[in-house]
Amino acid sequence: MNAEIVGVGTELLLGQIANSNAQWMSEHLAEIGVDVLHHQVVGDNPDRIVEALRLALSRAEVVISTGGLGPTPDDVTREALAAAAGARLTRRPEIEDVIRERFARAGREMPQSNLLQADVPEGGRFIRPERGTAPGLVVEIEGRRVYALPGVPAEMREMMEGTVLPELAVLTGPTALVSRVLRCTGIAESRVAEMLDDLFHGTTNPTVAYLAGGGEVKVRLTAKAATRQEAEALIAPVSGEVTRRLGDFVFSSADVSLEQEVGRLLRAAGKTLACAESLTGGELGARITSVPGASDFFLGSAVCYTEKSKREVLGVSRATLEGPGTVSAECAGEMAAGARRLFGADLAVALTGAAGPDAHGGVEPGQVWIAIEGEDVSRRRPLRAPGDRDMVRRWAEQAALDLLRRHLEGKPLPRGPSVT
């Protein structure tokens, strides 16, 4: 089965937003084995929307549009869809009720214009909105199907997940596309590709894709088969071999974030954690606490951006500050020990370095030291991070979380410069 996506909205043509809806939809259609051969984007213009729908219907079995279903005069997808179907719009009281109830619940007065959203092309169906007030519309035109969905991403996703994808999965029949994402850190994308590429010579099932960013590399394996089970059986041995080759660089075989994985390990070990941060300004703690339930193990973080606060809050010694300085193994170690003492934590991790853009006390941007301290662990590790300020901070957090992960998993440090 093949499908086409038609994005409607002048804001897309003005570049005010990216067509992220098309990406999300394409990804999820691919997963159920639907081929997407074209995307189109048109503005809020009824004639051009009709033309776009006709073109899409001439080459795809299923057409999915997003946008133009709001209550204001520039929302014209409803009219265009009715015109393309040669049907007139009829007001549906069931939708009117939904819209009235939405406004009543929010305690707001309903503008009369909102009832336009209850119009459905005759002969068509609608998808009841759970969030917004715009229903999705479903119309058959010459044996082909058009779904018109709202442009608000959350409302589009709700209808894709609740209606469109399940309906199409039934139509595509026994085709299952299964993906597994392995996530690695501390290793370059080109090195990952070098280590794995021969596995995928002469085979396209499963396929492999590499995606690098934010200090990690995702390896995505995708297999297609008659059933989910068969697709999984195709992936399992390859995934096993990939994991064997990449070894400790892999921190998740289930597309879980590094902070989530570290949280899981801390909870399993029954250990508490504190942080000491400098160049990351608090982002390490923010990432760890972005996962619900972090209060089970996370006690706090001392963000010490000055020499004075490193000394007074964390107890870094004058000798260290005047000798090796703030970006050193010694300073990172004393910061970690200080944070552990301050918060009474089982484990502490510290980060200090120069984020850039300028050198910091003679230290080049990108130079970072990481330390962890605990009853049975005392490790220091340098990092030379590439890129701009944001990238250096991100890589530093990533390396600190990875050091924690390896410690909690009882795994050795990655190769490369390291003391202790």
Next chain:
Amino acid sequence: MNAEIVGVGTELLLGQIANSNAQWMSEHLAEIGVDVLHHQVVGDNPDRIVEALRLALSRAEVVISTGGLGPTPDDVTREALAAAAGARLTRRPEIEDVIRERFARAGREMPQSNLLQADVPEGGRFIRPERGTAPGLVVEIEGRRVYALPGVPAEMREMMEGTVLPELAVLTGPTALVSRVLRCTGIAESRVAEMLDDLFHGTTNPTVAYLAGGGEVKVRLTAKAATRQEAEALIAPVSGEVTRRLGDFVFSSADVSLEQEVGRLLRAAGKTLACAESLTGGELGARITSVPGASDFFLGSAVCYTEKSKREVLGVSRATLEGPGTVSAECAGEMAAGARRLFGADLAVALTGAAGPDAHGGVEPGQVWIAIEGEDVSRRRPLRAPGDRDMVRRWAEQAALDLLRRHLEGKPLPRGPSVT
């Protein structure tokens, strides 16, 4: 003049990446007065690329494609463009030299296949690449122009900025599009629209667009005129009136972030800042230090995620913890005072609350208290933030930064619940 954008790449149709190129190009074409009426996306398939180019040429004066210019067999835009133009490809020695030189400089051996990138449709021009090895191609077909650019964003931008936009600006003649973005926080998008909408009745020059997200509302004014100066003259009075109506809710008339604005105000006032955080886990400090040069005024942040650390690190009293509890005006105030003392700062801001998803000690998710403390200021402010964990954290940071901004600007607190 109108233009159409054709994205080429199977990765776009599989949803592996979003078509961010189309957004960037659309935005920059709009700025020089070029109307974009359609986007298309097709895969790495020569027939479909030819069809897409023909369709685009049938309705646009200028067609710009991205992608498919690499050296591997799935890169087929060159062939498709030649087919659409009815021309054959000729190898251009000038480009061969560029490619050879790129490889030599990187100390890498050049695969013979890379020389395919030196092929240009006969009668066409090329755009010399500064970064990559793929030249852009420029072909006239029946009096209309096609630019074929690489899909790597940095390479596409380099050629848009260096060649395509300047050439089209000459063709569109004296048309300037100027935008100004005013940023507000602490006010709902619908309220902003209500307060401003009558200004834009019966006029489309300047136009207005509202964009809400992350606890703020952007108001974008765009004017079109023969010259930049004239366009600016059209915007100035409207921008002035918008600022007058929205008053203290506007924190920037120059599209600057709230953390940047707060940093500017602190630097101008010669004051230092410390933070005390709970629900945000360090994100407030991370945002403040995301701006280079934050070490001029930012001393540090105490992220205290537990009652014990609030007591021991920040000196929050037992009476407060056992009475009103951690999510209270009292606790926020004592946290701010504690952070100010701990870091020896002129000003301190504190955030405490329940981020969710679950209630926290009987406090509903979204309930937040903010405090600032300084020699001449002592303010507390409650916030009821909507949405999920991420959104609550973001709104809390936003409200804390805004409280700081208003204090530094000597402005009153926003209306709504507040003590002190």
